Amino acid sequence: MNAPAPRLPRIGLLGGSFDPVHCAHLALARLALARLELDELRWLPVGHAWQKARVLTAAVHRCAMVGLAIADEPRFVIDRREVERDGPTYTIDTLRELQDRTEADWFLVIGQDQYGALDSWRDWQAVVRRVTLAVAGRAGSVPSPAPALAALPHRVVELPLPPMPLSSTEIRARAARGEPLDGLVPPAVARYIAQHHLYTS
Structure with missing residues (x-):
């Protein structure tokens, strides 16, 4: 009788600008750990965010804040790897690098907004062939894919995240006004923002 195949590691990927990382990011990451039974979740601060118009805070600060939060x-x-890579950041490049080195069950953790616009990503068809999409659904609604994605068979699981009306944009604005960030970011991140005078200009 053949022995069962060994269980592959289950690895999640959570990308973003994390400018700054906040409590909703952490809630989603912890939910992904539990629901997907992950062995590891990798946080991937974006390098050159080609779909964002504004200039991001320096990568050294964004990475430091993620490190404190996790x-x-x-x-x-x-x-x-994405902040160290030259040129625009494309998820497909990251997946190819990771999967060339490690055999695993890969899960890409994204929000509903990303799921609804995933067909705008570089080589998005290749992305969905390589991973299971783990989508944070809005309360009381089923995640809706982009129309082109809906027409393409893909693996998807829902992560039912409770409503958390947090945004990095509002947190940056509060920091610029000198307002407290209690309950919005982890305490260590709030201290880092204050110590380095981030978002004040």
């Missing part, structure tokens, strides 16, 4: 969970790992 320090208490050993299954969270910061992966700096």
